[in-house]
Amino acid sequence: MILGNVAFSVFALFLAISIDHTSSQCVKQSSCTCVFPNGEGYNISSLSTDTLKSIPVSNYTFAFQPCRNIVMNIVSTNSECNKSPGVSLCAYSKIQNQTYNFGTVEETTFEEVQGIETYTALVLKHESNITYIRLICCETCENPRLVMNHDPKFGQKNHLTLMSVHTCKIKMVSTGLSTGSFLVILLFIFSGIYLIGGALTMKFLRGATGLEMLPNYAFWSDFPSLVRDGIAFTFSGCKADSYDRI
Numbered sequence: 001m002i003l004g005n006v007a008f009s010v011f012a013l014f015l016a017i018s019i020d021h022t023s024s025q026c027v028k029q030s031s032c033t034c035v036f037p038n039g040e041g042y043n044i045s046s047l048s049t050d051t052l053k054s055i056p057v058s059n060y061t062f063a064f065q066p067c068r069n070i071v072m073n074i075v076s077t078n079s080e081c082n083k084s085p086g087v088s089l090c091a092y093s094k095i096q097n098q099t100y101n102f103g104t105v106e107e108t109t110f111e112e113v114q115g116i117e118t119y120t121a122l123v124l125k126h127e128s129n130i131t132y133i134r135l136i137c138c139e140t141c142e143n144p145r146l147v148m149n150h151d152p153k154f155g156q157k158n159h160l161t162l163m164s165v166h167t168c169k170i171k172m173v174s175t176g177l178s179t180g181s182f183l184v185i186l187l188f189i190f191s192g193i194y195l196i197g198g199a200l201t202m203k204f205l206r207g208a209t210g211l212e213m214l215p216n217y218a219f220w221s222d223f224p225s226l227v228r229d230g231i232a233f234t235f236s237g238c239k240a241d242s243y244d245r246i
């Protein structure tokens with residue numbers, strides 16, 4: 001029974017921690033898919049064939065392949081964009097006639113970006129440079145479009161928008177049950193087994209009747225006074241002898 005109590009406590013703790021960890025982030029499953037805790041998510045793997053190019057803004061152009069690293073020979077310079085295994089996002093500066101690695105698929109995450117409104121973005125963090133690529137659902141777009149949001153402070157922080165029929169939030173997982181609700185159901189099942197199994201054990205092994213059939217009856221009936229002791233102990237400034245046990 002002591003073992004049962006320990007197992008039960010560990011399980012309850014595990015439950016509390018896992019509920020605490022239930023976030024609303026879209027968790028990356030593969031380079032091109034992610035799933036929210038509610039089973040919705042994004043699958044942009046249909047964009048794995050073309051490299052998307054943005055219209056130049058302030059003489060800068062971005063080339064983007066969301067699903068894999070590819071070699072992008074925009075200009076033949078000694079840039080990481082040109083070297084195998086390549087990059088996911090490459091920026092070209094017309095003035096410098098140079099390309100820069102702005103991130104690989106390994107440096108990409110799906111994030112819920114908090115702003116005036118919250119939106120889902122692919123976030124590429126390459127060393128100190130960070131690029132947010134907002135995913136916008138466009139049911140009428142024939143071809144995917146990559147747009148630079150505004151005149152960027154090119155380099156450290158960049159904002160792009162990716163519009164396509166493939167960047168819509170969709171149902172990814174058919175089972176409606178989240179990990180959290182699954183664990184709550186498990187908790188009820190285990191509580192039931194603990195109470196009923198415990199009661200039967202006490203009745204048939206020890207011939208207990210009434211309330212004494214409750215498993216660990218002594219412990220639970222002591223529980224309120226243990227809590228009272230604990231509170232009294234805390235309020236007395238943790239002096240052990242300040243409370244007389246009856």
Ligand SMILES: *[C@@H]1O[C@H](CO)[C@@H](O)[C@H](O)[C@H]1NC(C)=O
Nearest residue numbers: 029030033043044045046172
């Ligand atoms: C994502 O979409 C592709 C193409 O439509 C499909 O083959 C693939 O199974 C999908 N992946 C997931 C995880 O839904």
Ligand SMILES: *[C@@H]1O[C@H](CO)[C@@H](O)[C@H](O)[C@H]1NC(C)=O
Nearest residue numbers: 057058059060094095096151
């Ligand atoms: C873009 O480059 C051209 C020369 O190639 C230059 O005249 C122009 O001012 C540049 N534009 C910006 C916004 O830097």
Ligand SMILES: *[C@@H]1O[C@H](CO)[C@@H](O)[C@H](O)[C@H]1NC(C)=O
Nearest residue numbers: 075076077078094096097098
């Ligand atoms: C850019 O650099 C490449 C390689 O160094 C060179 O071949 C090309 O002519 C340059 N282009 C411009 C517009 O300067």
Ligand SMILES: *[C@@H]1O[C@H](CO)[C@@H](O)[C@H](O)[C@H]1NC(C)=O
Nearest residue numbers: 100126127128129154155156
């Ligand atoms: C960040 O991007 C700029 C290009 O604007 C580049 O010069 C710089 O080297 C990049 N920084 C890192 C750490 O990659």
